[in-house]
Amino acid sequence: MKTLRDLDVVRASTGMVRLTRADGADDWAPVMVVRFSPFNTWYEINSYWEGRFLERTERGAFAKTMSEQGSRVKVLFNHGADPQIGDKVLGLPQDLREDQDAAAGDVPLLDTSYNRDLLPGIEAGAYGSSFMFRVIQDAWNDEPGRSDHNPEGLPERTIKEVRLFEFGPVTWPANLEATSGIRSGTDDFYARLRDRDPKRVDELEQRIQRLRTPLVEQPPPGTAPDLGAAPDRTDELVSHHSGGLTPRERRWRRYPYLKEGASR
Structure with missing residues (x-):
């Protein structure tokens, strides 16, 4: 079974899509330049699926996925959810790279009717960028x-290493009232996914609820629970949130591999 570490997540930022044309090229030779993940910039994630925390990506996080799987990365508009x-x-991504700061x-955009429809907005700087990835x-x-x-x-x-699946321009790249440009789009992604694959999303949601709920041993009928006992069972749950756990304990419940690493 997949862990929450395997969630496909979405991040978005403003003002990172521009257009260039090669010197001497014909009228239809636009190249879209997308800078989709600034490095070492803290931004807040406040997500039903992921929780609330600050996040940043560091330079080097994309190096392996770009070199090994760059040809499989897709470039879509609005994560492929545009109704038209x-x-x-x-287009096919070329020169996937890590610049010094992003x-x-x-x-190079394909010569298609839908790209021609998008072209004026891209030239005007009307779109931001977003990308979908999995944390490794x-x-x-x-x-x-x-x-x-x-x-x-x-x-x-x-974030030290990711697997990149997709990037491209988006209409609503970020919460413009936020102090940081990059935001989580994971909740919107799974809301759209629910329309296509509700069973998968329901199963993920049930797993998240289990991981967010403290595990306690149920006392025999008629006896008071031992509130000081350490949780040691994984098959019986109580139906309340884990407000009594420390941030580290909540993190260990959600990402058990972190606790394993800390004990070594």
């Missing part, structure tokens, strides 16, 4: 304390 374009590709890709390796600081970039002292996650 659907999941038709905009992950980026050049995409990360590092957590569950109790970082308060700081200028983290005034609430939220848990902090640094």
